[in-house]
Amino acid sequence: MQPTIIMRPEMPDTTGKVDLQVRLSGLELFWSHGAVRKTFILLVLAAIWEIYARALGNPLLFPTLTDTLVSLWASILNGVLFDRTLASLKILMLGYGLGVFLASALTIVAINTRLGTDLLETLTATFNPLPAIALLPLALIWFGLGIGSLVFVLVHSVMWAVALNTHSGFRGVSQTIRMVGRNYELRGLRYVFKILVPAAFPTILTGLKIGWAFAWRTLIAAELVFGVSSGQGGLGWYIFENRNVLDIPAVFAGLLMVIVIGLVIENLIFKTIERATIQKWGVQN
Amino acid sequence: MNAISKPLSRFDEMAAVQPLVEVNNVTLRYKTQQMMITATKGVTFNINRSDRFILLGPSGCGKSTLLKAVGGYLQPDEGEITINGRKVTQPGADRMMVFQEFDQLLPWKTVLGNVMFPLLNAAKLPSREAEQKARHYIEKVGLSRVADSYPHTLSGGMKQRVAIARGMAMEPDVLLMDEPFAALDALTRRTCQDELLRLWEETKFTVLFVTHSISEAIKIGNRILLLSPHPGRVKAEVCDVDKINVSDGSAAKLEAEIHELLFAGEGH
Numbered sequence A: 001m002q003p004t005i006i007m008r009p010e011m012p013d014t015t016g017k018v019d020l021q022v023r024l025s026g027l028e029l030f031w032s033h034g035a036v037r038k039t040f041i042l043l044v045l046a047a048i049w050e051i052y053a054r055a056l057g058n059p060l061l062f063p064t065l066t067d068t069l070v071s072l073w074a075s076i077l078n079g080v081l082f083d084r085t086l087a088s089l090k091i092l093m094l095g096y097g098l099g100v101f102l103a104s105a106l107t108i109v110a111i112n113t114r115l116g117t118d119l120l121e122t123l124t125a126t127f128n129p130l131p132a133i134a135l136l137p138l139a140l141i142w143f144g145l146g147i148g149s150l151v152f153v154l155v156h157s158v159m160w161a162v163a164l165n166t167h168s169g170f171r172g173v174s175q176t177i178r179m180v181g182r183n184y185e186l187r188g189l190r191y192v193f194k195i196l197v198p199a200a201f202p203t204i205l206t207g208l209k210i211g212w213a214f215a216w217r218t219l220i221a222a223e224l225v226f227g228v229s230s231g232q233g234g235l236g237w238y239i240f241e242n243r244n245v246l247d248i249p250a251v252f253a254g255l256l257m258v259i260v261i262g263l264v265i266e267n268l269i270f271k272t273i274e275r276a277t278i279q280k281w282g283v284q285n
Numbered sequence B: 001m002n003a004i005s006k007p008l009s010r011f012d013e014m015a016a017v018q019p020l021v022e023v024n025n026v027t028l029r030y031k032t033q034q035m036m037i038t039a040t041k042g043v044t045f046n047i048n049r050s051d052r053f054i055l056l057g058p059s060g061c062g063k064s065t066l067l068k069a070v071g072g073y074l075q076p077d078e079g080e081i082t083i084n085g086r087k088v089t090q091p092g093a094d095r096m097m098v099f100q101e102f103d104q105l106l107p108w109k110t111v112l113g114n115v116m117f118p119l120l121n122a123a124k125l126p127s128r129e130a131e132q133k134a135r136h137y138i139e140k141v142g143l144s145r146v147a148d149s150y151p152h153t154l155s156g157g158m159k160q161r162v163a164i165a166r167g168m169a170m171e172p173d174v175l176l177m178d179e180p181f182a183a184l185d186a187l188t189r190r191t192c193q194d195e196l197l198r199l200w201e202e203t204k205f206t207v208l209f210v211t212h213s214i215s216e217a218i219k220i221g222n223r224i225l226l227l228s229p230h231p232g233r234v235k236a237e238v239c240d241v242d243k244i245n246v247s248d249g250s251a252a253k254l255e256a257e258i259h260e261l262l263f264a265g266e267g268h
């Protein structure tokens, strides 16, 4: 018996046409964009807000969307909201930067010594479950009614999440990559920054994002509690202040601002970093 | 003049005689929590310059362990490993590793960046020179087209070729390869083997190559060290493998002989 090759008659496809590509209609194409669908949802929610607030007719409880936007616009125009936001962001950067720096230092000590690992594990296990805001009363006694207290709680909110993630990221770096780094005679900090940090970057970035989210929420909450002190409070203080004078549309405007800044940092800054790094490298996990 | 040339020539002779890598009665052990595992026992072999030296043996006989010890990642419990007469104590760029794993390339660097990385960081070349050299070796493995791509966009075979280019660009004393083609499909594996041989013809670099495929060992190597199963001991050494004639069936015969040797006394 000889093996035989039988050519299939249907192979040279000349008779029936096969639709390899089917064009989507304009509307379908439009709807396939996630941003379009989400914008649609937001518009629906805005409409519900407006209708509900108008039906309620009580601006002290629930102002209409238009009132809120008018108030937001006015605050932006007279510069108050801008100043408040800037004040918040400044403290945020200070606390976040310091927290990330301390977390890096702690993690570098941790990966180089066993005692350092134990230290990091014990500290994160102890302090990670403690909400940063719970430390505020204590911070006020230690650092007074000033920026110091806010920065202290911010550092606390950022540091453990970042350290925990960075450390587990370092530990997850594959044995092969480690051996490659050692093959190149990289040691000490050069090894950490040229091999471990980029290799662990997806996890590190996750830590930075979690740290940021903690920090932003903690800051607004802390400012709600106090903010009088430094003369110029932040966004949280803006909300609190306007509630006291019953300017509820301004309260809503402040809340809207908190959301907008959160969205901008998460979707613009972190997404850009992600696109330039882990997505480009194809290592997203 | 005579007085100078004479000792020089004798020195050359000595350099030619002294092996590049000497592995002398090396025993390697792993200490785990419960026990001590002996991976290899009293292994001795020498590698000369331009050798294509193969470590061949069944799975678990300690080939990778030996290679890692030559690489300096493991210290021998007994015995000594020297390269150019110097004792191996730690990893170094004079012994470049090519691993089996596809993730040995740094994902955050392009192909060019990966090949340049050790040139910049270990060989400390200026960046222009490093780039020239890197491009030269990338071209040698036929990957110029993807020099600016990131590793995740390459096929497995391409990744291994980048790793080989990266190792060769450093022009190390010896290239250490741990089953670099084992994870490739059969067709790609053959292409890669041919390419490695072609590259060797060009520069005659020294390579220590680990495999558990007898045919690969015969194809690649000029000397083959046969290791016994766990713990690995040297069973035999096959010399002048490259003198073999592929067409007249002697390769197949040698393959059968080696197989016989490796699995002698196991009843098959």
Ligand SMILES: Nc1ncnc2c1ncn2[C@@H]1O[C@H](COP(=O)(O)OP(=O)(O)OP(=O)(O)O)[C@@H](O)[C@H]1O
Binding pocket: B030, B031, B032, B037, B038, B039, B057, B058, B059, B060, B061, B062, B063, B064, B065, B066, B212, B230
């Ligand atoms: N990290 C380790 N810890 C403990 N034992 C190990 C370790 N690595 C390898 N071994 C043991 O050492 C022995 C040799 O392992 P090695 O990886 O060198 O084998 P190999 O010859 O490379 O096998 P293969 O062909 O399957 O890759 C094995 O018995 C294995 O169980």
Ligand SMILES: [Mg+2]
Binding pocket: B063, B064, B065, B178
């Ligand atoms: Mg192995």
